Amino acid sequence: MKQEATDAPASTDFIRTIIAEDLKNNKNEGRVHTRFPPEPNGYLHIGHAKSICLNFGIASEHPGGLCNLRFDDTNPAKEEVEYIDSIQSDVRWLGFDWQERLFYTSDYFEQLYQYAMQLIKDGKAYICSLSADEIRQYRGTLTETGKDSPYRNRSVAENLELFQRMRAGDFEEGAHVLRAIIDMSSANLNMRDPTIYRIRYTEHPRTGKKWCIYPMYDFAHCLSDSIEGITHSICTLEFENNRPLYDWFLDRLKLKSHPQQIEFARLNLSYTIMSKRKLLQLVEEGLVSGWDDPRMPTLSGLRRRGYTPEAIRTFCDRIGVSKTNSTIDIAMLEHYLREDLNKRAPRVMAVLRPLRVVIDNYPEDKIEWLDAENNPEDSTMGSRKIPFSRVLYIEQEDFIEEPPRKFFRLSPGKEIRLKHAYYIKCVRMEKDKNTGEVIELGCTYDPQTRGGWSADGRKVKGTSHWVSAAHAVKAEVRLYNHLFIKENPEDTQPDKDFISNLNPDSLDLLSGCMIEPGLKNAKPGTTYQFLRQGYFCADSVDSSEEHPLFNRTVSLRDSWAKIQRAQSRS
RNA sequence: UUCCCGGUUGUGUAAUUGGUAGCACGCAAGACUCUGGAUCUUGUUGUGGGGGUUCAAGUCCUCCCCGGGAAGCCA
Numbered sequence: 331m332k333q334e335a336t337d338a339p340a341s342t343d344f345i346r347t348i349i350a351e352d353l354k355n356n357k358n359e360g361r362v363h364t365r366f367p368p369e370p371n372g373y374l375h376i377g378h379a380k381s382i383c384l385n386f387g388i389a390s391e392h393p394g395g396l397c398n399l400r401f402d403d404t405n406p407a408k409e410e411v412e413y414i415d416s417i418q419s420d421v422r423w424l425g426f427d428w429q430e431r432l433f434y435t436s437d438y439f440e441q442l443y444q445y446a447m448q449l450i451k452d453g454k455a456y457i458c459s460l461s462a463d464e465i466r467q468y469r470g471t472l473t474e475t476g477k478d479s480p481y482r483n484r485s486v487a488e489n490l491e492l493f494q495r496m497r498a499g500d501f502e503e504g505a506h507v508l509r510a511i512i513d514m515s516s517a518n519l520n521m522r523d524p525t526i527y528r529i530r531y532t533e534h535p536r537t538g539k540k541w542c543i544y545p546m547y548d549f550a551h552c553l554s555d556s557i558e559g560i561t562h563s564i565c566t567l568e569f570e571n572n573r574p575l576y577d578w579f580l581d582r583l584k585l586k587s588h589p590q591q592i593e594f595a596r597l598n599l600s601y602t603i604m605s606k607r608k609l610l611q612l613v614e615e616g617l618v619s620g621w622d623d624p625r626m627p628t629l630s631g632l633r634r635r636g637y638t639p640e641a642i643r644t645f646c647d648r649i650g651v652s653k654t655n656s657t658i659d660i661a662m663l664e665h666y667l668r669e670d671l672n673k674r675a676p677r678v679m680a681v682l683r684p685l686r687v688v689i690d691n692y693p694e695d696k697i698e699w700l701d702a703e704n705n706p707e708d709s710t711m712g713s714r715k716i717p718f719s720r721v722l723y724i725e726q727e728d729f730i731e732e733p734p735r736k737f738f739r740l741s742p743g744k745e746i747r748l749k750h751a752y753y754i755k756c757v758r759m760e761k762d763k764n765t766g767e768v769i770e771l772g773c774t775y776d777p778q779t780r781g782g783w784s785a786d787g788r789k790v791k792g793t794s795h796w797v798s799a800a801h802a803v804k805a806e807v808r809l810y811n812h813l814f815i816k817e818n819p820e821d822t823q824p825d826k827d828f829i830s831n832l833n834p835d836s837l838d839l840l841s842g843c844m845i846e847p848g849l850k851n852a853k854p855g856t857t858y859q860f861l862r863q864g865y866f867c868a869d870s871v872d873s874s875e876e877h878p879l880f881n882r883t884v885s886l887r888d889s890w891a892k893i894q895r896a897q898s899r900s
Numbered sequence: 901u902u903c904c905c906g907g908u909u910g911u912g913u914a915a916u917u918g919g920u921a922g923c924a925c926g927c928a929a930g931a932c933u934c935u936g937g938a939u940c941u942u943g944u945u946g947u948g949g950g951g952g953u954u955c956a957a958g959u960c961c962u963c964c965c966c967g968g969g970a971a972g973c974c975a
Contacts, residue, residue: 342914369975405974462973471971473902507973517903519971528973547975570905571970593905595968600911648924650913652906655968659911662925672938707938738936747934782934793934862935890936892927 343651345592349388349562352590358561364389365398365560366421366428367551369405370413370535372606373621373628374420376642376663377597383646384594385564386426398558399428403436404550406534414535416621420629425639435545435554436536442545443497445553445583446508446527450489454582455526456482457492458509465507468514469522475515476522482511496529499542503529510549512578520575524548552576552589560589566596567653597649598657601812602627603819603828617832618813622871624881625813625836635810636857636867636883641670657818664884671857671865671883676704676711679749679795680845680860680880682807684723686770686799689754692720697798700781702750716846718751721799723844725862728794729771731759736893738792740771746792749861753779753790795861802844805878807866809838843880850875857883 349362364385368378389397399421403409421428435442449455458481460468470476484492496506508527516522526549531542552575555563563576573591580588598604604627612618612626621628624635632642645666649658679702699715724740733741740746745755758772778785782793813819813836819828852858854870864885873879 367975371975402975408974458973465973466971469971471902474971475902476971504973509973519903522971525973530973544973546973551975567905568969569975571903573904595906648913650924652913654906654913656912659925662912665925668937677935677937706933706935736936749934790934792936795935859935859937862937864937886935886937888936893936 344653345384345562345564345594345651346388346391348590348592349392352561353392361559361561362389362392362395363397363559363561364395364564365400365555365558367400367402367554367565368417369402369408370410370417371405371408372413372610373416373630375604375606375609375627375629376599376632377604377627378420379424379629379642380597380646380649380651381564381566382421382424382426383643384651387647388562388564396431397426397428398431398433398560400433400435400554400558402547402551402554403434403534403536404544404547406530406532406544409535411535416630420633423633423639424629425643431558433554433558434536435550436534438550438554438557439537439541439545441557442550442553443543445579446545446549447490447493448583449510449526449579450493450508451486452582453486453511455489455508455510456484457489457496457506458482458523458525459506462504465525469519470514472519478514479509479523482523493527496527496543497541499531501529503531505529508543510578512575518571518574520548520571521578524575548572548575549579552579552591553583553585555589556580556585556587559587563589563591565591565593567593567655568596569593593653594651595653595655598655599627599663600657600660600817601814601819602660603814608828611829615829617829624808624869625810627813633855634870635881636671636855636865637667638670638674638857641667644670660812667884668865668887671859673707674705675857675859675865677702677706677859677861678846678849679716679797680805680807680843680849680863680866681723681725681795681797681802682840682843682860682863683726684842684844685726685729685768687722687724687754687796688770688772689720689722689775690757690772691774694720696720697800698780700750714848716750716848717798717801718748719798719800722748722796723799723802724748724771724794724796728792729756729768731768734894734897736897739794740773740792744792745790746794747779747782747790748796749793750782751780751796752776752782753784753788793862795863797844797846799844801847803847803850803878805843805845805849805880807840807843807880807882808869809840809882811836811838845878845880850878852878852880859886862886 366385386397389395458479507525509523512521514522527543570593576591622630622634645663698718701713702716703713704711729740740756752775754773754775760770762769814831815833816831819831852868854868857865857867860866865883866880869879
């Protein structure tokens with residue numbers, strides 16, 4: 331785990347301020363203990379990363395600080411082992427370690443049951459035999475107070491017996507629930523005798539058929555926090571209205587460990603969605619290839635796309651923590667990704683849309699192995715040899731027959747530099763007789779410019795990447811774009827939902843790409859910079875030595891594209 | 901209509917707790933460059949509104965406006 335309390339600029343978000351204040355007042359005997367409490371009902375996404383970085387980060391900033399991983403598994407209807415496994419590997423991949431503190435709310439089911447019994451004995455809870463529908467009606471509305479359940483006055487003895495029989499499986503689902511006795515006229519609906527146990531004959535991923543009653547979140551969560559000695563229970567804004575209930579249970583049960591719940595605003599990102607329910611819908615309806623589709627904001631999707639944990643952590647550190655509902659521009663995520671990849675990604679050459687180029691004055695059978703640096707940002711990454719020969723491929727978009735203003739690349743009569751190789755000048759074009767499309771270029775090279783330098787100091791403005799046709803390896807490349815066309819995918823026509831905002835061009839498959847020979851053995855998961863184009867990684871699922879397949883992680887910033895956009899605007 | 905929470909440049913987020921509104925991203929212009937990448941420089945109409953307290957208000961008081969959340973036997 332990262333330990334950067336000293337060199338990191340002091341973070342001053344409101345949560346860390348509260349904790350610093352608590353420490354100053356020697357609250358919690360100077361302990362700082364947080365937890366990350368996912369429900370295993372889906373895969374983790376970038377929004378969870380914010381919470382993970384916050385909780386584990388805060389713990390790591392204090393000597394002796396701890397952060398638990400706890401699965402909030404109180405609803406067996408939605409939870410699965412697949413999710414339990416993926417969540418653990420995602421948290422680890424992000425770079426955090428819960429050591430031996432892996433917990434499950436289900437670990438505490440017996441203890442939670444005893445707490446519930448205590449509440450009943452203290453006259454603070456009762457068995458309600460109203461139907462779900464009736465309970466809703468009795469609860470009242472936002473503006474009307476509720477009314478007491480007719481079962482509210484059952485005797486302690488009767489409540490005790492019924493609760494035990496609920497556990498024993500004597501009743502049907504829905505026949506009874508256990509409810510707290512609070513206040514049916516509270517302005518906070520959460521306090522109108524909330525349900526704390528319900529009957530469910532559903533097999534639980536961990537406890538199997540041992541239980542047929544399951545505690546509700548509000549009851550289980552605060553008590554689990556208390557049992558684990560959590561000092562600061564950090565959650566998202568939608569739980570603000572639940573905080574009085576969180577405190578109510580801990581106060582009524584007179585628990586000495588009373589964690590403080592603090593709410594912060596969840597992460598929203600432009601051009602994507604963060605709802606687990608909606609992500610699940612994309613998966614189930616086959617609109618993406620799975621939870622790890624590289625277009626998904628899930629950690630497994632981002633990982634497969636080529637995102638690094640470091641970039642995600644930096645992003646989470648920089649976006650800040652507050653209580654303001656906000657949407658962060660996805661460009662900021664991409665910025666920290668590029669910043670990270672720029673330092674570490676080896677440079678290679680790959681031609682995505684090849685245009686054949688013949689160097690007319692280069693000997694037929696000659697091959698030169700030229701030096702190419704692996705990363706101008708980091709000389710310790712060394713260099714490699716790349717083959718140069720008479721027939722090459724360059725990028726189609728690096729040639730225009732009639733170049734617009736400010737176009738520095740190849741066109742008839744113009745000279746450019748081939749990266750790491752020679753200056754070449756375009757002397758002829760071959761066109762398809764039917765379409766008129768340029769299918770081959772004839773160029774001459776200047777032998778005096780080997781390595782890309784000219785002794786006479788002559789300058790060329792454009793530099794292109796290229797591959798030797800005889801040596802190139804054919805590959806497929808997946809170009810990814812935003813999953814949604816709208817900055818806010820929920821911004822839809824009245825009768826449509828977010829699906830209607832799916833970007834039809836979120837995936838562009840290129841099949842005839844030509845990559846430099848060394849890339850044949852690219853290890854899946856390692857990210858390269860394809861010179862002048864972007865960062866790409868071999869796909870961890872579909873790439874093989876026989877059929878190399880690369881995902882575009884993120885494009886390079888493209889100022890030529892901006893110039894073009896400006897030109898077309900004017 | 902009830903309760904809770906929020907509102908600082910285009911987007912996020914700070915402001916020593918009443919004392920120069922800063923940082924990052926984005927955008928724009930320029931410099932530099934064997935990646936139109938990176939890097940560097942410069943710029944970039946901001947405290948939701950009205951009153952009030954004060955020498956001084958993003959910060960305190962007050963009224964209003966706007967946004968979000970809350971009526972699961974979900975979390």
